[in-house]
Amino acid sequence: MDNKTKITHSSFIILFSLALLIIVIELFFFNxxxxxxxxxxxxxxxxxxxxxxxxxxxxxxxxxxxxxxxxxxxxxxxxxxxxxxxxxxxxxxxxxxxxxxxxxxxxxxxxxxxxxxxxxxxxxxxxxxxxxxxxxxxxxxxxxxxxxxxxxxxxxxxxxxxxxxxxxxxxxxxxxxxxxxxxxxxxxxxxxxxxxxxxxxxxxxxxxxxxxxxxxxxxxxxxxxxxxxxxxxxxxxxxxKHTHYLEQNVYLKVAMYAFALLICFYVYHREKQFRKQHNSIVAMNDQLHKASYTDELTRLPNRRFLNLQLEAIPQLTTEL
Missing domain, CATH: 3.30.450.350 (CHASE domain)
Structure with missing residues (x-):
């Protein structure tokens, strides 16, 4: 699955619990x-x-x-x-x-x-x-x-x-x-x-x-x-003439779904922040990885990169 479509386990649990809560409340209203x-x-x-x-x-x-x-x-x-x-x-x-x-x-x-x-x-x-x-x-x-x-x-x-x-x-x-x-x-x-x-x-x-x-x-x-x-x-x-019961049910349902929307917005904002932090960490790791194999003055591959390539030659020879 693409990373862009994934959500964290905690967010999944929140949304799943919210769905269960809505089902329970709807059953309560139905009853x-x-x-x-x-x-x-x-x-x-x-x-x-x-x-x-x-x-x-x-x-x-x-x-x-x-x-x-x-x-x-x-x-x-x-x-x-x-x-x-x-x-x-x-x-x-x-x-x-x-x-x-x-x-x-x-x-x-x-x-x-x-x-x-x-x-x-x-x-x-x-x-x-x-x-x-x-x-x-x-x-x-x-x-x-x-x-x-x-x-x-x-x-x-x-x-x-x-x-x-x-x-x-x-x-x-x-x-x-x-x-x-x-x-x-x-x-x-x-x-x-x-x-x-x-x-x-x-x-x-x-x-x-x-x-x-x-x-x-x-x-x-x-x-x-x-x-x-x-x-x-x-x-x-x-x-x-008395419509209190119907009005009360409508108000409760509106409040319930408004609360559900707030929770969904919170999860969306939370996931967005997590994704932003994750992308930032990945970018920093890429920069560190690149810096570890590059000479700071010349911006050319350094001795560590050369050693890594030399270590890979015997392995390639064996495979051939």
């Missing part, structure tokens, strides 16, 4: 990442279960409220009875923003009533933005959840729970409707420490983004899951 992934999976499952439980609980409360309202109206369907019952239901269920009664699909009663943004008089059967949702509710004969939609009466984003009403002959009689503003649902979700996106379904439109603040999220750990709701599913995409 930590696996443990963190397992922990994240457990957290994701817990989040999925909590979100699903909250949504199912709130939907159940809305369905019970509509059942009570429909039963109360079946006994007495005047304005006073509606307002009295609606007032109690809203007081008991903080998810309800507004209750409506729509005989034959035409809204006649609303609580609480706001003359500036009231839906009274809206014929759901003939509103293009609501037609498919209305038809689906009548066909299913069950409570349906539509949303989020932008309300015609006040331009707010809300979820619409509709329960169809039928007489004893199974003839359609109308709807009882519960409106829940989007903010009310978000306040109930256990996602305060997360960035998230929710995609719902509107029968009169396409998949709607219910809420989305993922655009500013830097964390790449994503948890996606679906939650069953009446007549559809919601897709949740969740990211944790």
């Amino acid at each position: 930590n990442q696996k443990e963190q992934d397992i922990l994240n999976n457990k957290k994701n499952i817990a989040v999925n279960q909590k979100v699903t439980a909250v949504i199912n609980d709130k939907i159940s409360q809305m369905e019970v409220s509509l059942e009570v309202l429909s039963y109360g109206l079946s006994l007495k369907a005047d304005k006073t009875a509606f307002e009295s019952l609606a007032k109690r239901l809203i007081a008991d269920n903080n998810m309800i923003s507004e209750l409506q009664y729509a005989p034959k699909g035409v809204i006649t009663n609303v609580y609480p009533f706001d003359p500036k943004s009231s839906a009274i008089g809206h014929d759901l059967n003939h509103i293009r933005e609501r037609k498919k949702g209305v038809e689906r509710t009548i066909e299913s004969k069950e409570v349906t959840l539509i949303g989020p939609v932008r309300l015609i009466q006040n331009d707010k984003q809300a979820f619409v729970f509709r329960k169809p009403l039928f007489d004893t002959n199974d003839q359609f009689q109308g709807f009882v409707i519960a409106i829940s503003y989007l903010d009310k649902l978000r306040q109930q979700l256990p996602l305060k420490n997360f960035n998230y996106k929710i995609i719902g379904c509107d029968p009169d439109g396409e998949n709607n983004v219910i809420f989305d603040n993922l655009s500013s999220a830097k964390n790449k750990i994503i948890n996606a899951f679906k939650v069953q709701v009446p007549n559809g599913k919601w897709l949740f995409i969740v990211q944790s």
Whole structure:
């Protein structure tokens, strides 16, 4: 091997030890990442279960409220009875923003009533933005959840729970409707420490983004899951706001490789110095060797050089 490509044994040991250290640290990070992934999976499952439980609980409360309202109206369907019952239901269920009664699909009663943004008089059967949702509710004969939609009466984003009403002959009689503003649902979700996106379904439109603040999220750990709701599913995409673990790993890796580069630079500088010293010693030895066989004044070969040549003659003669 060429001397220029050789390194000293001590430098080789340093580089070999450094390589082993990097391998050990990478294995440590890999093992930590696996443990963190397992922990994240457990957290994701817990989040999925909590979100699903909250949504199912709130939907159940809305369905019970509509059942009570429909039963109360079946006994007495005047304005006073509606307002009295609606007032109690809203007081008991903080998810309800507004209750409506729509005989034959035409809204006649609303609580609480706001003359500036009231839906009274809206014929759901003939509103293009609501037609498919209305038809689906009548066909299913069950409570349906539509949303989020932008309300015609006040331009707010809300979820619409509709329960169809039928007489004893199974003839359609109308709807009882519960409106829940989007903010009310978000306040109930256990996602305060997360960035998230929710995609719902509107029968009169396409998949709607219910809420989305993922655009500013830097964390790449994503948890996606679906939650069953009446007549559809919601897709949740969740990211944790806490990125300390990922940042810590990045910083440690950067520090580790910076240290490795420093060691490599040290070895390079060390070898360069060794090579320079070695070349200097070789040059001095050459000069001493030359000086020992050269006359100092004439710069011609001296007697020692002549003796060396004469001593070599018998050897050459023998070989011949």
